Amino acid sequence: MAPTPSRLVARLRQPSRLPLLQVVKTSLAVVVSWILCFVILDQALPIFGAIAALLVVQPSINQSFGRGLERSAGVVMGVALAYGVGALFGHDQTWIVLVAVILALLVAWVVRLTPTSSTQVPISAMLVLSVGVVTPGYAFDRIIETVIGAVIALLVNALIVPPVLLGPAHLALGRLARDLGAALDSLASALETPTSRVDLDAALTRARALRDLQARAAAGVTTGEESLTLNPRAKRQRRILEADRALLGTLSNLVHRVVAMTRSLRDNYDPDLVDDDVVAGIADELRRAAHDVRLLVHDREENAASGSGGTAPANEPPALTAPLRVLAPGPEHWILIGSLLEDLRRVREELVGDK
Secondary structure (H helix, E strand, O other): OOOOHHHHHOOOOOOOOOHHHHHHHHHHHHHHHHHHHHHOOOOOOOOOHHHHHHOOOOOHHHHHHHHHHHHHHHHHHHHHHHHHHHHHOOOOOOOHHHHHHHHHHHHHOOOOOOHHHHHHHHHHHHHHHHHHOOOOOHHHHHHHHHHHHHHHHHHHHHHHHOOOOHHHHHHHHHHHHHHHHHHHHHHHHHHOOOOOOHHHHHHHHHHHHHHHHHHHHHHHHHHHHHHOOOOOOOOHHHHHHHHHHHHHHHHHHHHHHHHHHHHHHHHHHHHHHHHHHHHHHHHHHHHHHHHHHHHHHHHHHHHHOOOOOOOOOOOOOOOOOOOOOOOOOOOOHHHHHHHHHHHHHHHHHHHHHOO
């Protein structure tokens, strides 16, 4: 089926806009790079410095630093390769440019360059062998222009409101915790009232979907860590990131437990479970655990709003007060009850810390 015009347009757009601040910073980096290259190198059109500035301003300083290194290394390698090919074969034939491009691609493949450097090497070699032949000093000026543009972009990104990307992690962790609480409540409901096979299958599907939320939260924490690398504002934000990382570890372990409990219940479910006193106790503990999971992010959000950085005491006490003790499970459902009790014990360890 051929793609519709709306789908073709959608491929050209992203779900959200870049921050306006990043657009301003990129524009400023381009202007400053252009002026410096014009003054230092006496270049009427210092487009390579401007291109470097455009490419190096990234959502994080660490990414800007990496992109600057990649582009600068690609330019240096491309210029060196062009000089080598020109010295061996001369500059009289147009096919020399094709040879240089192919060699540049092979060199980039052999040394496993990043995509940015891999494309920059043949572009630089091609331009040096074509434009550089009629422009004295072109190759050297191209390297200097690129370095100037990359350095200016890095400085602009680092000195003007350095980006701190902790918001995605906060949002993802909050949603993961709330969905975990809902999954624990769903387990409790299935133990308290008779539940159909269809509902049990749906509960297992929802529980497994927690893994996708866990992956998004982990990606958010990774993005936050990257945004603080080489960031002058990192010292003030590091404590928040450490709290996010610790919370991610706790919630990730709880995801494994919830999926295991839901699968065990689906595989070994019996409607008579609702009449078992031990099962009723497990259901009560699951609801307490759901409360405490939601409390994890509720307290952090309240503390963040009050500016306490996630260290203020909880306004609401945890519901898991004492571990559930079972001396002898019922003989009919002892396999399922034992499995649920063990997973519940591990859930308690994550939330309360009792070992």
